[in-house]
Amino acid sequence: MKIALIGYGKMGQAIDAIATAKGHEIILRVDVGSKHLLEKEHLGQADVAIEFTTPETAYHNILKCFDANVPVVSGTTGWLDKLPEVKALCLEKNQAFIHATNFSIGVNIFFELNKKLAALMAGQPQYNVKMEEIHHTHKKDAPSGTAITLAEQVLAAVPRKTGWVNEESNQPEALPIISKRIDPAPGTHTVTYTSAIDDISITHTAHSREGFAAGAVVAAEWLKGKTGVFTMRDVLNLG
Incomplete structure (x- = not known):
C-alpha cells in the first residue's frame, strides 16, 4: 500500500x-x-x-x-x-x-467500556462523575480530543450532566475534566464515579505512541x- x-x-x-x-x-x-x-x-x-x-x-x-x-x-x-x-x-x-x-485499539475498546458504565450509572444519582487526562507538555489542546469523546459519551447517557468544563467544578450539572501536562506521559485518561460510600474508576494508560x-x-x-x-x-x- x-x-x-x-x-x-x-x-x-x-x-x-x-x-x-x-x-x-x-x-x-x-x-x-x-x-x-x-x-x-x-x-x-x-x-x-x-x-x-x-x-x-x-x-x-x-x-x-x-x-x-x-x-x-x-x-x-x-x-x-x-x-x-x-x-x-x-x-x-x-x-x-x-x-x-x-x-489506539485499546482506547477504542475503552470508549465502549465508558459508554456501558455511563449507561449503568445513569440511574444512580448518588454518584458524581469527573474525568482526568494527563499528556506530555507539547500537547497543543486541552482537554484532549480523547477526553472530549469520553465526556460526550457520558453526557449522552447521564442526563443529570448537561455539559463539561475544563476545571474543577461544584456545579451538579457540570462534568469536570481536569487536564494535566506532565512529561513524558503519552496519555492517561480516567473516568471516576464517586459516592459517599465508594468510588468506581476506569483508566486507560498509554505506554508509548x-x-x-x-x-x-x-x-x-x-x-x-x-x-x-x-x-x-x-x-x-x-x-
Whole structure:
C-alpha cells in the first residue's frame, strides 16, 4: 500500500516506522517545511493519506486529499467544529474518510467500556462523575480530543450532566475534566464515579505512541478502496 504521511512530527514518524515494517511504502512525507508538496499530482499517487497535523491546517489538508481522490485517515484534534462539513463534503465527492480522536485499539475498546458504565450509572444519582487526562507538555489542546469523546459519551447517557468544563467544578450539572501536562506521559485518561460510600474508576494508560500509530495504520489498511464516512468502531467491528 502506498501511503502519504501528512504531518511528520513524532506521531508521523511513529506511523512511518510501523507502516514500513509492515511492508507499506511511504511515498510522501509532508512536514512544516514541505507544504508545497501537498498538491494533487503528489497526493494522487497514494492509496491512502494519514493526516496528523495542526488544528489550523487539518481542514484544508483533508479537502486536498478529497480533491486528489485519496482516502484520508485523520487524527488531528482541535478543529472539530468543521467536522460535519468535512463529512458532508466526503459524501458529496464520493470520497473516503475516517476521523478519530484516538486510533489506539485499546482506547477504542475503552470508549465502549465508558459508554456501558455511563449507561449503568445513569440511574444512580448518588454518584458524581469527573474525568482526568494527563499528556506530555507539547500537547497543543486541552482537554484532549480523547477526553472530549469520553465526556460526550457520558453526557449522552447521564442526563443529570448537561455539559463539561475544563476545571474543577461544584456545579451538579457540570462534568469536570481536569487536564494535566506532565512529561513524558503519552496519555492517561480516567473516568471516576464517586459516592459517599465508594468510588468506581476506569483508566486507560498509554505506554508509548506506538498504540496510536499502529491503530492509524490499521485504519488506513481498512479504508483503502472504500467510499464513505467511517469510524474506528467500523474498523474494529465494535458496532
